[in-house]
Amino acid sequence: MGTRVRAILSVIAMLAVVCTFVLPSFAGINDTWDWKDKKRKLKVHVNAADADKEFGGKKLKDIVKEAMDNWNGVKADTGWEFVEGTAGDHDIEIKTGKSGGGGAHTTFDNIDKNREVTKRSVVIDPKFEKGWGFNDDDKKNPVSTMKHELSHTLRLTHQGGTRSKTGKIKDPQGGDTKNDDVTTISQDDKNEANKSSTAPIRKAQAPVGPNKDAHLEVLGFPDELPFTPHTLNAEIDIPDNLFTADNELVFSATEFHSMPDPLNVPAGVERMMKGVHISTEQTPQVSSFFDVFFDITIPYEDGQEGEGQLIDVKDPKWMPIIESTLRPFFYEPSSGKWFDLQVPFTLNTTNDFLQMRVPAGYIAQFAGPGSGQRGLFLSVSGTPVPDASTLVLFSTGLLGLAGAMRRRTLARRK
CATH class of the missing domain: 3.40.390.10 (Collagenase (Catalytic Domain))
Structure with missing residues (x-):
């Protein structure tokens, strides 16, 4: 059997692998709101x-x-x-x-x-x-x-x-x-x-302003997990030159059920996964819209350590996402839609987090108080995993290709 044929059949074998997950219980409280x-x-x-x-x-x-x-x-x-x-x-x-x-x-x-x-x-x-x-x-x-x-x-x-x-x-x-x-x-x-019914909202806040930096963290997952995710906390880092007037920054984690319109997404994406919410007490005043940046870290669970419990990347029953395609998005409240956030980011699939560097203008435009949705929503999502029927068709196509290549190789030898 030729090397290329073996490689193709190896891909088919990997597609046929079925993972079975054990599902212990953890706290099912969404205290992000x-x-x-x-x-x-x-x-x-x-x-x-x-x-x-x-x-x-x-x-x-x-x-x-x-x-x-x-x-x-x-x-x-x-x-x-x-x-x-x-x-x-x-x-x-x-x-x-x-x-x-x-x-x-x-x-x-x-x-x-x-x-x-x-x-x-x-x-x-x-x-x-x-x-x-x-x-x-x-x-x-x-x-x-x-x-x-x-x-x-x-x-x-x-x-x-x-x-x-x-x-x-x-x-x-x-x-x-x-x-x-x-x-x-x-x-x-x-x-x-x-x-x-009695749990407080999970959030963090701090004063910000001229010469005041801020680093805030909140737990990115429900309490009482029976496992420890690689990266536990969502984080925000605000440099001391971002705000030109004193303000109060509020930071919290979000997930599918605590963010706006999680299904109103760009083509090629099925849903938002999880993210953060950033807001300020007063209308934010920033030193520069595009030359000053803040950093955001959003953790996720990839279905390995958590054995598929958390609906982040690989839930086998509900709109799974290809981990390598994860990227940042932001919510635009006037249209009620999520859009790709075109900013530098790093995806760490070993420690399960995405870190992005966002221009201060996003805080200036979205984080201040206003009517309807209030605050800046950032999220992580990616390309959905093809459904079983698509994989079957793909596998069938690969088998056909492998057969054709083998026949072609034998014909050349003759």
Whole structure:
């Protein structure tokens, strides 16, 4: 067999490797944000235009009511409660729209400089490719999905694995529909929701100004991890010549469920992964928009040490990303979209972090107080991993190429 043929077959063998992950538990609290004034009785409204749309034969308004009733059945254990809101008075809006690989997602409508929120939206996709249904392994349970999305409004996040295996409502299901009819709120869900009802927001702040530099760090992952990531903290370094007037800088970490519009992304990218939020108490005044820089470090988990638990790079069930393609992005609030951030950056795939050097102008333009989204959001993402069908076609093509090359080699020898 020729050397080139062996090389191609080696690539095919690598594509066929299937990784199995063990999924221990860790704290499923998303303490990177909170409701304004620590609100714990949340008003839910189903968009009138979507209320009677059916998912698996059940109207959206009935799906939402069942999910709310289930959570309210354990409100004494969690410290949270859902009540019915109106079009003009609600905290959470349920609506239909395009979503990602799991068929639904939760996002912010606004957030202030202190990481406090007054509005959130749950989006459920009526065109989810596998369809919606009950007790059907080929379709996804919409009530289970809605209860999962509502868990994100309770400051809960994914713990790893699929909820059909772990039995936890806050765990993701992705595009997997087999055995997904989990509707019971587990004891772990209740315990974590109770913790989230009292947990403070994870953030750091410091005075900045002329001749005042600042170095701030915040934990980039949930507490109580059963493993230690290579790089734990998100960091910001502000030089002493960036600000020309005194101010207060607030710095926090974000992830998919605590950043704005994480699916409104450039072509070739499926979702934002995780990032940071930078804001200031006063309108920032900087010495130069383009000649002075600040440094940002964003850690991630690559699915190796964490055994695939954290939805960063290699979650096998939910929009995985090719690690080598990770790069920086920024959120532009007037358009509500994420854009590539064209700045120098270093990707360290050994220690799992991306470090970028950003011009001061981004703080001047986005970090100050204002209406709607407040602050500068930076994030990390990259090219999605091709789905299984694409890999099969690619492998088939390689096999065909290998066969053609072998026939060509034999013909030459003859």
